[in-house]
Amino acid sequence: MTKTAHHELVILGGGPAGYVAAIRAAQLGINVACIDENPRFGGTCLRVGCIPSKALLESSHLYEEARHRFADHGLKINGIEVDLDAMMARKDKIVDTLTGGIDLLFNKRGVTAYRGRGKLRDVESIEITPCGGADADQPTIVTADQILLCPGSVPARLPSVEEDGDRIGNSTTALSFPEVPEKLVVIGGGYIGLELGSVWNRLGSHVVVLEAFDRVLPGLDNEMANLAHRAFKKQGIEFHTNAMVSSARVDESQVKPCTVEVVDGETIYCDRVLLATGRAPATDDLGLAAAGIQTDRRGFIEVNEEFQTSVPGVYAIGDCIGGAMLAHKAMEEGIVCVERMAGIASEMNYDVIPAIVYTYPEIAMVGRTEEQLKEAGIEYKKGVCPLGANGRARTLGDTDGRVKILADAETDRVLGVHIIGPRAGDLIAEAASAMEFGASSEDIARTCHAHPTLAEAVHEAAMDVDDRAIHTA
């Protein structure tokens, strides 16, 4: 017999969009339920995205430091080895702890959790089919006053790349290779390809990045992307730009199990292939058609400014509606969407969403790039601080990098901040706060920054906007 339940708000998807929205809704006194088909809540970010990738980036970076940088500090170690199983186990434990944490939070806040595959039956009910496992059960049908769709995204596929989920796979596959591949081809020079490419490069793989465009890291400020590109090359990553992949397949008859063919280029034989050309909305099989919910031709759910879909009472946020596919964008939308349902006049500011690439060096940005400002015809001033002029960077032994602040030439309002270097991702937070408050570069310059810190480079760059930096000439 089918079980039934009713909630004021039912959220389909327990990733950063869904679980945050669920907790916020519960805080606001809404009877809320969250459905997720995976054994763990947390979505792509916690299970197979942000968190596991950052764990491996940190571990592999420490290995790199120990091998190449410890000597600079007068530290000699002999015979450092990689225990890949232990490294993976550490990563898995972090994922385990954090995803388990969501269950605790749901419990504490009174969010009803459903594990199973949810599909819209109509505009007010969802059928949940259990995905097996110990608590496998009959289907449940939940009805709701309001439905919030947060199905997220999946790695985009290419017809020419024959993924077998093992030798040729996506980011999820590349987070759990059973051994360090001797040669790894990464298709796509975006942040996912470069982060995971960096992990395996550091652990000893010969990494070849194939990028269809003439530059890596699309969306980032040109200058920062170029500096990063140069740094990655120096680290031993091989790049082929303007390289269109015509086919990739497993071919056991070759010496190397994978064959990658490039249009007008050489054929590359390698051990593993990571397809990282982008992500697509996970909006198939949600029953959107049954409920009359419209998507665009790429499958993104169309919403208005209130995050309402073409059907009143059904809302959508996160990766499935497009825009920046970032966890914090999805989380923010979750809070704003639910608060509005509760009558709070919450606002989403899409102009101030920081973005970070956790490579070494780290790259972070908020606001607009120089290219975007030029294209929009906005006159701007630029302030720069190279990290070589920063005392803290010197003590860390990490002086490659810079902070760049772009401010309106007339009003001095900060329009964009770009940072490349150690802890860029943490440093960008100050810039985001400043921009959220409508700060001018002078406002940042007049804020006392602790010494010695990397944050002083932000301070100096702000002063440099008006050519009054103290520590650079």
Added chain:
Amino acid sequence: SDRAKFVMPAAQRLLDEHQLSASDVPATGPGGRLLKEDVQAFIRNGGK
């Protein structure tokens, strides 16, 4: 208005230099903050 405003640091510097009071200048920043650009515009428009 004599409503208390939050004045951004650079805006305060500019107010002081031009011997203006925050209450003279319309604020357009988030949460009613008085921005440097508000003071600049006020001065440029001859104190209007």
